[in-house]
Structure formats: structure tokens, C-alpha cells
């Protein structure tokens with residue numbers, strides 16, 4: 001399997017890495033594009049049949065080996081078996097089997113219209129990012145050991161990504177994590193989740209500033225190429241290809257669990273921010289998985305809903321980016337969206353470069369086909385199964401409330417955005433699977449507002465806020481940051 005960059009030129013494609021192991025530890029392609037397979041592998045009906053009875057780890061192995069062709073099969077089998085265990089994904093709801101890894105249950109039914117919930121949030125940090133990040137931790141450790149190398153992951157988080165990365169990398173040989181977060185700006189639960197880790201390879205750095213200050217520091221350090229190389233700095237942000245491909249697996253799992261034969265179809269609704277999760281759904285569909293619709297659900301930050309309704313992609317400025325009660329979807333631009341655009345414009349890297357240059361210079365592009373627009377590919381969007389909707393705080397509260405009344409389940413704020421939008425798109429005879437991207441306990445303040453009581457906490461999380469915490473506080477000062485990293489990498 002060869003990989004290409006969405007912004008490749010004749011010259012850059014000769015230099016870009018193009019195998020799975022070579023792009024595993026990186027982010028952007030050197031030419032500024034995102035990596036995608038040169039061709040999507042196709043899945044046959046016979047394969048789908050054979051996969052119906054596989055445990056999750058076995059299914060993950062079958063799918064990953066189509067993308068990670070340069071990792072020996074036996075190694076990949078061991079890595080997936082070690083990752084997708086009932087013990088790692090132990091935080092399943094009462095009545096769900098943790099061995100299912102991503103259990104499904106019917107949420108509501110109205111005649112032939114059925115909504116199904118697929119739980120992706122039973123891992124260590126109670127959000128779907130664990131689905132990919134846990135595998136990434138094991139893949140990184142494996143790849144680094146093979147080359148007798150090490151890696152220092154440096155990132156900024158406002159919540160879910162940082163904790164998922166830390167829980168995936170804790171105790172891993174050859175890896176350290178330096179994670180910046182805005183001091184006293186995360187919820188008590190999120191702070192406790194990260195800061196209660198005492199592993200010697202995890203460094204929590206609380207920056208006296210806001211999330212943007214943290215991100216600016218990451219950018220400043222990353223732009224110092226010699227520092228970055230000397231201290232072996234890497235990232236695990238949502239554009240990482242291995243994260244996307246690990247997410248493809250649960251679309252297959254959801255399909256197989258919700259159907260009995262391959263002539264049936266399902267749809268998915270995905271609470272979306274950076275388009276990483278639903279991008280994996282698009283890839284599953286391109287591989288031949290019988291997906292009818294892929295519904296993008298956004299909150300008040302509706303960059304993606306606007307595109308999928310109008311064909312216009314218009315990134316937001318900081319001042320136009322709202323802080324909402326589904327904060328993991330509070331984005332101003334969708335970093336993985338370029339992967340879909342590449343397919344939409346016929347895999348033409350020159351078009352992609354021109355469109356995203358326009359994003360940089362003019363804040364967006366327009367594929368609606370209107371006079372003066374940048375193209376008419378919006379007409380093809382429905383052919384890829386895509387549609388969208390948006391949800392607001394009031395919708396979230398109402399949805400959490402009425403899901404609880406109907407089914408007795410407490411869903412989190414992001415999942416509530418998904419359910420709200422799913423109800424607008426569900427079709428008779430096609431199960432609509434809503435991806436549950438976090439457990440309610442993580443966003444308890446809003447649960448209290450909606451239901452007048454606390455969300456249940458999985459066992460082991462009862463007293464998390466009272467555990468001893470390990471972190472350092474730092475001013476937003478790049479030199480101080482570099483000194484700290486250098487002192488702890490010993491490089």
C-alpha cells in the first residue's frame with residue numbers, strides 16, 4: 001500500500017514518505033498536505049461474511065493489514081490483540097458487554113425508523129479518542145523499539161485529546177509526553193484525569209493563559225526545526241493517518257452488528273469537529289461498506305454544516321468560535337476535511353492546493369457552482385452519502401432529557417448533538433447508528449442542568465478529583481518551555 005499527499009506535486013511526491021511505517025509517527029506531509037492511500041482497498045462480500053463472527057481485535061487486524069502492509073502480519077495481530085481488550089474498554093454501561101468493545105443498543109424506534117447507539121467511549125478516558133489512541137500507543141512503542149529510537153510527543157489540549165494521548169502513552173518505552181493545557185480552564189474531571197497520572201514519562205504543563213496560548217507555544221517549538229529534530233519532537237493530533245485508519249474499524253463493526261446480511265444498509269450520524277471521526281466513515285464507505293448516509297452533526301460551530309448544506313467552506317475567526325457545552329466540537333476549521341475534499345475534486349492535488357491556498361488568503365472556498373464560485377463539486381456530495389445538521393445548547397438539553405425519559409439512558413452533550421441531528425435524517429428501513437463519542441460523566445455540569453442530578457460515573461472514577469496531582473505551572477514563555485523539554489529529554 002502506497003500513500004500519497006493531498007497536495008502532492010511531481011517534485012514532492014518523489015520526496016514524501018509513502019509507506020505506513022514511515023508516516024506513522026508524523027503529521028502533515030512535508031508538502032503541507034495530508035496522507036491518504038493511493039487507492040482505497042476494496043472489501044468483498046465474502047470478507048464481510050467472514051468478519052461477522054470475529055471479535056473486535058480480529059476485525060481490527062483484518063482491516064489494518066490492508067493499510068499497514070509493511071508491518072508483518074504476526075506483529076499486527078499481536079498489537080491489535082493487546083489493544084482491543086475488555087479490560088482496556090472496561091467502562092461499558094451496565095448491561096453492555098465490555099468484550100464487544102463498541103457495544104450497540106437500540107435507542108428508539110418509530111415504525112421502521114430505528115436509532116441505534118454505538119458506544120465508542122468505554123476506554124480509559126471515556127471518550128472515543130481512546131479507540132484510536134490506544135492502538136497508536138502500542139504502534140508507536142513497537143515502531144520505536146524496532147529502530148531503537150525515541151519520541152517526545154508535544155501537544156496542547158483543551159480536554160479530550162490530551163488525556164487520551166497520555167493514557168495511551170503512559171509507561172511506554174521510548175516515549176515521553178509533554179502536554180500543555182490552559183491553567184484552571186479545564187473541567188475538574190478533565191484536569192483530574194490528566195494530572196492524576198504519575199508515570200515518569202508523562203509531563204503535564206499548566207500554562208497561565210488560554211488554549212490559544214498553549215497552541216501558539218506548540219507552533220513556536222514546532223517551527224524551530226533544529227530544536228524539533230534534536231529533541232525528537234512529534235505530535236499525535238487528529239490528522240495522524242494511523243488514528244484515522246484505526247477509526248475505520250468501528251464503522252465495520254457497527255455495520256456488522258446492526259445487520260444480518262450484506263444486502264442491508266445502515267447510516268451513521270457522527271458528532272463532528274475536526275472531521276477525523278467521520279472521515280473514517282467516508283473511507284469505510286469507499287472500501288465498499290454498505291453505508292447509506294453519513295450525517296455530519298455539528299454544534300453552534302457549524303463550519304461543516306454550512307459546507308454540507310451550501311457547498312461553501314468558510315473557516316471561522318477566533319472571535320466567531322463559540323465556547324459551547326459540547327466543547328470537543330468547538331472548532332474554527334476542520335483539519336481532516338481536506339481528505340474528503342481531495343476525493344470530492346477527483347483526487348487532483350493541484351485543485352486541493354489552490355482551494356486551501358484560498359482558505360489561507362480569503363478564509364474559504366465555494367464549490368456550490370454559483371457564478372464566480374471555485375467549482376461545482378458540491379453537486380457530488382450527496383453521492384458520497386453526506387448530509388448534515390446542527391444542534392444548539394437548548395437542543396442538547398432537550399435531547400438529553402427526552403432520551404433519558406424514553407430509554408432511561410444518560411447521553412453526553414456531544415452524543416446529544418448527534419441524536420438531535422440523526423432524528424432529522426433517519427430513513428425507514430435503514431438503521432441509523434449514532435456514534436456515542438463521550439460518556440456523560442465527563443460533562444456532568446450540563447447533565448445536572450438537563451436532568452437535575454449527576455451523571456453516573458463508571459467504577460474507579462468516583463473520587464478522581466481527590467487523587468494527588470502532578471503538574472507544573474508555566475508562563476506562556478517559549479524559551480522556558482524549551483528549557484523544560486531539554487532538561488527532561490536528556491537529548
Ligand SMILES: *Cc1c(COP(=O)(O)O)cnc(C)c1O
Nearest residue numbers: 272273274275276277328437438
Ligand atoms: C474529538 C471529539 C469529537 C469530534 O471528533 P472529530 O474527529 O474532531 O470530528 C466529538 N465528540 C467528542 C466527545 C470528542 O472528544
